[in-house]
Amino acid sequence: GQQLNQSPQSMFIQEGEDVSMNCTSSSIFNTWLWYKQEPGEGPVLLIALYKAGELTSNGRLTAQFGITRKDSFLNISASIPSDVGIYFCAGPPSGGTSYGKLTFGQGTILTVHP
Amino acid sequence: DAGITQSPRHKVTETGTPVTLRCHQTENHRYMYWYRQDPGHGLRLIHYSYGVKDTDKGEVSDGYSVSRSKTEDFLLTLESATSSQTSVYFCAIRIGGASGELFFGEGSRLTVL
Numbered sequence: 001g002q003q004l005n006q007s008p009q010s011m012f013i014q015e016g017e018d019v020s021m022n023c024t025s026s027s028i029f030n031t032w033l034w035y036k037q038e039p040g041e042g043p044v045l046l047i048a049l050y051k052a053g054e055l056t057s058n059g060r061l062t063a064q065f066g067i068t069r070k071d072s073f074l075n076i077s078a079s080i081p082s083d084v085g086i087y088f089c090a091g092p093p094s095g096g097t098s099y100g101k102l103t104f105g106q107g108t109i110l111t112v113h114p
Numbered sequence: 115d116a117g118i119t120q121s122p123r124h125k126v127t128e129t130g131t132p133v134t135l136r137c138h139q140t141e142n143h144r145y146m147y148w149y150r151q152d153p154g155h156g157l158r159l160i161h162y163s164y165g166v167k168d169t170d171k172g173e174v175s176d177g178y179s180v181s182r183s184k185t186e187d188f189l190l191t192l193e194s195a196t197s198s199q200t201s202v203y204f205c206a207i208r209i210g211g212a213s214g215e216l217f218f219g220e221g222s223r224l225t226v227l
Contacts, residue, residue: 004156006156009154033215040220040221041220041221042204042206042218042219042220042221043157043204043218044218045215045216045217048210048215088156088157090157099145099162099164099170100145100147100162100164100208100210100216101147101159101162101172102159102216103159104149104156104157104158105156106154106155106156107156
């Protein structure tokens with residue numbers, strides 16, 4: 001099946017730094033979703049991208065849908081301690097009826113030091 | 115706001131015993147999903163449902179079965195639990211449109227000894 005590869009696997013940064021992470025696939029995705037999971041909670045949707053080249057912001061978060069449709073990027077500006085968590089990219093498999101199923105990347109674990 | 119309740123939230127069991135996890139939603143959503151989360155693997159789909167009594171397998175369905183006799187409840191059963199099924203299990207409902215945006219429950223942590 002389709003796989004999503006996220007990098008980096010983990011990041012340790014100082015408060016105030018900017019963060020960049022990405023997600024790549026060997027096949028085309030028509031939608032990219034970015035989720036954040038805080039400890040002990042389920043993932044929560046941050047940003048949804050629907051068109052190649054699209055750039056969308058949500059506060060200090062900005063995500064981009066790659067032109068090739070095989071990648072997506074998430075940036076966090078001026079990180080704060082509450083940005084700690086696991087960030088997942090996800091997308092519905094292309095072709096056929098997806099029934100809303102999502103494929104998830106392995107996640108990027110973000111640690112922010114005050 | 116979509117509401118999902120998973121039960122139990124924590125369970126410890128022994129190898130070979132049956133286990134059922136319950137997912138209850140309050141908003142009549144058609145599509146429901148069970149994922150498991152393991153370090154280094156992200157979230158992997160076990161089974162999903164696209165209506166009452168309509169279910170299908172995901173990518174890691176071996177050793178699991180599901181049932182959906184009512185819109186609001188989606189049950190995940192491990193007929194004979196194994197240590198490899200120690201994981202955190204998340205139920206989700208589809209609340210978006212064609213994009214497939216999912217809303218997740220808080221998870222059920224299962225430990226099989």
